[in-house]
Amino acid sequence: GQQVMQIPQYQHVQEGEDFTTYCNSSTTLSNIQWYKQRPGGHPVFLIQLVKSGEVKKQKRLTFQFGEAKKNSSLHITATQTTDVGTYFCAGHKNSNYQLIWGAGTKLIIKP
Amino acid sequence: KAGVTQTPRYLIKTRGQQVTLSCSPISGHRSVSWYQQTPGQGLQFLFEYFSETQRNKGNFPGRFSGRQFSNSRSEMNVSTLELGDSALYLCASSLTIAGGNTGELFFGEGSRLTVL
Numbered sequence: 190g191q192q193v194m195q196i197p198q199y200q201h202v203q204e205g206e207d208f209t210t211y212c213n214s215s216t217t218l219s220n221i222q223w224y225k226q227r228p229g230g231h232p233v234f235l236i237q238l239v240k241s242g243e244v245k246k247q248k249r250l251t252f253q254f255g256e257a258k259k260n261s262s263l264h265i266t267a268t269q270t271t272d273v274g275t276y277f278c279a280g281h282k283n284s285n286y287q288l289i290w291g292a293g294t295k296l297i298i299k300p
Numbered sequence: 301k302a303g304v305t306q307t308p309r310y311l312i313k314t315r316g317q318q319v320t321l322s323c324s325p326i327s328g329h330r331s332v333s334w335y336q337q338t339p340g341q342g343l344q345f346l347f348e349y350f351s352e353t354q355r356n357k358g359n360f361p362g363r364f365s366g367r368q369f370s371n372s373r374s375e376m377n378v379s380t381l382e383l384g385d386s387a388l389y390l391c392a393s394s395l396t397i398a399g400g401n402t403g404e405l406f407f408g409e410g411s412r413l414t415v416l
Contacts, residue, residue, distance in 0.1 A: 218318055222404065222405075224405070230406065231390060231407040231409055232390070232405070233407070233408070234391075234404045234405060237403075277342065277343065286355050287345065287348065287355075287356040288345070288349070288405070290331075290342055290343050290345065291342070292341075292342040293301050293342045293343075
């Protein structure tokens with residue numbers, strides 16, 4: 190089963206509102222990656238965070254990696270229709286090559 | 301640079317049959333991972349290969365198997381198909397060093413399998 194909890198499962202927002210998805214691991218991660226999957230598409234890599242407390246920005250997207258390297262968040266400011274899709278987090282445990290995935294958060298823009 | 305190529309893109313099988321899916325990674329990528337995705341579900345990890353060796357395996361029955369060739373191309377096989385195997389099967393390649401964690405994954409478009 191999932192060892193990285195990702196919430197919420199869905200988020201409905203009006204265009205222009207903000208969106209945030211959170212990932213929490215019970216164990217320390219060596220890194221965290223974020224992917225976006227558009228409807229009908231395949232996951233596309235967004236970013237990787239490695240350092241404790243790291244914050245990275247990509248235009249309207251802000252990614253954070255917690256101080257304990259157990260949690261991460263993705264925040265989108267002023268959502269646009271192009272942001273629609275499912276956002277996944279994935280991380281490596283320190284002693285394993287395997288990426289552990291969150292279940293994803295689906296961003297839905299209300300008409 | 302060509303991306304990850306998966307074939308076939310779509311296929312329909314009946315219960316009890318077997319299927320082989322193919323994945324050609326990005327040139328120079330030695331790590332290939334396979335995932336199963338069903339509607340409303342996340343990405344379920346099947347296995348990962350690096351330099352022809354299976355490095356990790358997910359919690360799938362033995363009906364699911366895979367292999368990697370010397371040119372890094374990979375195949376996965378599902379035998380004795382069940383209705384519940386209907387899914388999108390995604391392959392991802394990564395530029396990974398020996399002994400290192402999988403880096404950024406580059407996914408293919410997927411093979412959509414329907415089992416009737």
